[in-house]
Amino acid sequence: MQHIEVIKNDGTVEVFDPMKLEKSLRRSGADKQISEEIVDRIQNSLKPHTKTKEIYQNAFQMLREKSHTAAMRYSLKKAIMDLGPTGFPFENLLAALFERQGYKTKVGEIVQGKCAAHEVDVIAWNDTELIMVEAKFHNMLGTKSDLKDALYVKARFDDIRGQEYSFGGKKQTLTEGWLLTNTKFSYTAIEYAQCGGHMRLVGWSYPEKGNLQDMIEGASLHPITCLTTLNRSEEKLLMDKGHILCQAVTEQALINVGIRNKQKVGRILNEVKRLC
Amino acid sequence: MQHIEVIKNDGTVEVFDPMKLEKSLRRSGADKQISEEIVDRIQNSLKPHTKTKEIYQNAFQMLREKSHTAAMRYSLKKAIMDLGPTGFPFENLLAALFERQGYKTKVGEIVQGKCAAHEVDVIAWNDTELIMVEAKFHNMLGTKSDLKDALYVKARFDDIRGQEYSFGGKKQTLTEGWLLTNTKFSYTAIEYAQCGGHMRLVGWSYPEKGNLQDMIEGASLHPITCLTTLNRSEEKLLMDKGHILCQAVTEQALINVGIRNKQKVGRILNEVKRLC
Numbered sequence: 162m163q164h165i166e167v168i169k170n171d172g173t174v175e176v177f178d179p180m181k182l183e184k185s186l187r188r189s190g191a192d193k194q195i196s197e198e199i200v201d202r203i204q205n206s207l208k209p210h211t212k213t214k215e216i217y218q219n220a221f222q223m224l225r226e227k228s229h230t231a232a233m234r235y236s237l238k239k240a241i242m243d244l245g246p247t248g249f250p251f252e253n254l255l256a257a258l259f260e261r262q263g264y265k266t267k268v269g270e271i272v273q274g275k276c277a278a279h280e281v282d283v284i285a286w287n288d289t290e291l292i293m294v295e296a297k298f299h300n301m302l303g304t305k306s307d308l309k310d311a312l313y314v315k316a317r318f319d320d321i322r323g324q325e326y327s328f329g330g331k332k333q334t335l336t337e338g339w340l341l342t343n344t345k346f347s348y349t350a351i352e353y354a355q356c357g358g359h360m361r362l363v364g365w366s367y368p369e370k371g372n373l374q375d376m377i378e379g380a381s382l383h384p385i386t387c388l389t390t391l392n393r394s395e396e397k398l399l400m401d402k403g404h405i406l407c408q409a410v411t412e413q414a415l416i417n418v419g420i421r422n423k424q425k426v427g428r429i430l431n432e433v434k435r436l437c
Numbered sequence: 438m439q440h441i442e443v444i445k446n447d448g449t450v451e452v453f454d455p456m457k458l459e460k461s462l463r464r465s466g467a468d469k470q471i472s473e474e475i476v477d478r479i480q481n482s483l484k485p486h487t488k489t490k491e492i493y494q495n496a497f498q499m500l501r502e503k504s505h506t507a508a509m510r511y512s513l514k515k516a517i518m519d520l521g522p523t524g525f526p527f528e529n530l531l532a533a534l535f536e537r538q539g540y541k542t543k544v545g546e547i548v549q550g551k552c553a554a555h556e557v558d559v560i561a562w563n564d565t566e567l568i569m570v571e572a573k574f575h576n577m578l579g580t581k582s583d584l585k586d587a588l589y590v591k592a593r594f595d596d597i598r599g600q601e602y603s604f605g606g607k608k609q610t611l612t613e614g615w616l617l618t619n620t621k622f623s624y625t626a627i628e629y630a631q632c633g634g635h636m637r638l639v640g641w642s643y644p645e646k647g648n649l650q651d652m653i654e655g656a657s658l659h660p661i662t663c664l665t666t667l668n669r670s671e672e673k674l675l676m677d678k679g680h681i682l683c684q685a686v687t688e689q690a691l692i693n694v695g696i697r698n699k700q701k702v703g704r705i706l707n708e709v710k711r712l713c
Contacts, residue, residue, distance in 0.1 A: 275633075277632070308553055312553075312588075312592035312596075315592045319592070320629070320633070349553055349554070352553060353552045353553040356551065356552030357596070
């Protein structure tokens with residue numbers, strides 16, 4: 162096989178891996194035949210030092226021609242970025258993911274540690290667990306959560322651990338502290354967290370199982386930014402009203418933000434029905 | 438006494454405190470009579486909601502008319518900011534301060550902690566102590582080092598503490614970890630560091646004794662940015678050659694960066710002699 166070097170989002174060079182692309186296409190719901198066909202077409206026309214971003218955009222374009230629903234899933238990573246520029250909709254999405262798994266949640270709560278008060282992005286609890294999440298939202302591809310992030314989050318959870326909190330009326334101490342990001346972690350951040358213990362790192366595709374993509378797909382909770390029938394300002398209007406999830410897009414919600422054109426509403430609700 | 442509200446650098450309002458201004462003037466070397474005279478003049482002409490920055494600038498102007506040397510000392514805080522925009526000259530200044538106290542030093546060294554490698558801004562050691570310093574340089578008045586800084590520095594020192602290092606050929610473990618800034622700390626950062634232990638915070642005027650201003654004045658090591666006879670680009674040229682300290686400004690150093698005008702060199706060296 163020919164080795165073609167491509168350029169990753171962070172500027173580093175790697176050899177193009179057709180398996181990785183195929184896996185990513187399959188994961189988005191494309192069947193084996195379509196995935197293989199797209200990978201073949203990409204590979205045959207690939208020029209050295211193409212950006213992986215472009216490659217994936219092209220593959221996405223091909224997939225959209227083949228399967229609209231699969232394409233929407235495929236663009237999930239970008240849809241998460243479109244929740245920005247602030248991190249609030251992202252935090253609300255995370256809370257919804259935990260709730261789907263049976264946890265109760267609070268967003269942006271201040272908790273008193275041993276030595277300082279901390280604003281915790283997402284708190285999730287049930288009868289036996291109390292999870293606190295520091296969410297690092299990035300709206301640029303290639304931005305990583307790095308060692309400095311892992312260090313301050315570790316110190317924060319060290320200060321929180323051992324204290325008793327009453328969420329849902331029951332006294333509990335911290336079970337797990339998470340640093341959760343929509344992009345990648347630097348290698349040093351991962352190494353530090355694995356060694357230092359007491360902290361779970363969850364990124365877009367890290368760890369291999371139980372990562373953010375798994376959480377979203379497992380729960381079938383897609384953000385409204387996955388919908389191709391909404392434009393940027395319509396998404397923004399809905400998010401400002403607290404509608405983060407695709408499922409929350411109802412006829413009433415659309416009317417409330419001023420989308421009243423019957424045909425347009427129909428197209429949007431049709432896409433919601435297919436995707437969510 | 439009349440209470441006049443003034444606006445601090447961080448935008449908050451406080452009642453003007455003539456004692457604070459006088460203390461600051463005395464500290465810069467102005468004698469009691471001059472200080473009182475200046476404070477009286479300021480107080481009699483003070484309008485509500487004047488910015489403290491302006492008040493101090495006016496006081497400085499008056500002091501400059503009275504005593505040139507005292508004025509240079511008075512402007513030390515600004516001179517430290519002028520070491521920017523990068524933090525490197527500041528780190529070199531800190532190393533010189535530790536060396537003046539008999540320590541050996543290294544700047545920007547990578548040390549391996551238990552779980553991660555850390556770049557430490559300044560390392561200072563003698564036979565019995567090993568001090569590591571994280572330097573937070575700010576070049577804007579009113580910027581504070583906050584809880585997040587204290588958290589990541591705490592985690593960094595926690596990872597370093599307990600490991601053995603050979604500086605100067607002798608095996609030592611960390612004696613003290615410092616977070617050292619040229620501005621202020623937020624209240625929560627101070628509270629956290631005092632409670633969590635194992636970390637010393639040193640800022641421009643924090644703690645009351647042994648702060649950065651004390652360190653610089655005690656060592657009589659003024660940065661070249663204190664000199665009023667050098668312009669911004671001349672300072673930059675000297676700093677790029679590693680000349681951070683006022684004392685390092687010799688005839689040869691000036692010639693090396695292209696300052697050859699005899700009269701100008703004379704004026705600069707004259708100021709160096711008076712201040713350094």
